[in-house]
Amino acid sequence: MMRARYVCAAASAVLIAGAPATAAAVSADGVRADAARTVSAAPVLRVDTTAQGAAAAALKHYPGVVESVDKDGSVWHVDVVAKDGKGHAELEVSAAGAVTERNRDTGGNAAENKALVDGKVTAEQAMKAALAAHAGQVTTVEWDDDDNAASWHVEIQGEDGKTWDAQVDPATGKVTGSGSDSDSDSDSDSDSDGN
Template sequence: MKRTRYVSAAAAVTLTVCGPVTAAAAVSADAARTVAAAPALRADVTAQGAAAAALKHYPGVVESLDQDGSVWHVDVIGKDGKGHAELEVSASGAVTEQNRDTDGNAAGSKALVSAEVTAEKAMKAALAAHPGQVTAVEWDDDDGTASWHVEVKGKDGKTWDAQVDPTTGKVTRSGSDSGSGSDDGGDT
């Protein structure tokens, strides 16, 4: 009779102590199978997020950014106008520096560095004119007139090109590059 009590007491203690551990191990093993079977999560970064991440890594002014698959290529001009960095921002927001130059032409970057409308504001203006997702933005002053060129992939699947004034933020020209013949080329 004493032996039965000891065995029963030992079994109760074992179940009390090991029961939760065994249950936790079973849950952990089941969760491990679930996690392994789940697809990898992507935290796709938007153009705005890529610009913010790049500027956090290399303070200055975004000169251009464009998307290549899940990677953003971002060119940043330093606040002094001399420095320049070519950065890549991954889908998770990680920044990798591809190239850095510290002896650029400050006079050539003066208009960009002093522009009232930044790349971020130009993206916002373009999205107000054509809702969707920005896929590229670029500073252009080749023809003597500075402007931002912003490419937006609309919710309808069409790609819109917008020209944004660097002083006012007004979308001065926009049109579709979808090949559907809906390129209005007019002011919005």
């Protein structure tokens, strides 16, 4: 009888402490009876943040206009320009969506960022337009204003594994240039080697 009390007291202590154990009751004759079954925890699933999710997480951390999103392994590098055009932040977004600020600058030239800040089409809209033209996952989106012709450069990894490039017009959102460069790169590499 005394033994049953000690076992019951020990089982109660385990349950009160919150340990993930099987509760058991033991009768006076030493026979164990399961009072509850052990519940196994569900496995933790890895969540991979998309380019769109990385942009949204970065903007939540540092409000402004996304200038670029680029994936490096499982980490997204996101550059955001402040709405006044003077501030700039370099952020990293993990696969789970956690944001780390790597650099912040508040002394930028607003005139240099005017076209980006005033643009009608955001990086997020450019990604959406490019994905409507070609299915896959965005791996890079970048504001490109070289040669006085601004556009969004969007790279998509297609379901076939090939990289597809698109230029998105920042005024209309129209995909103005596109094509897969995987085949052309491998062809030009073999041609330049003489093989």
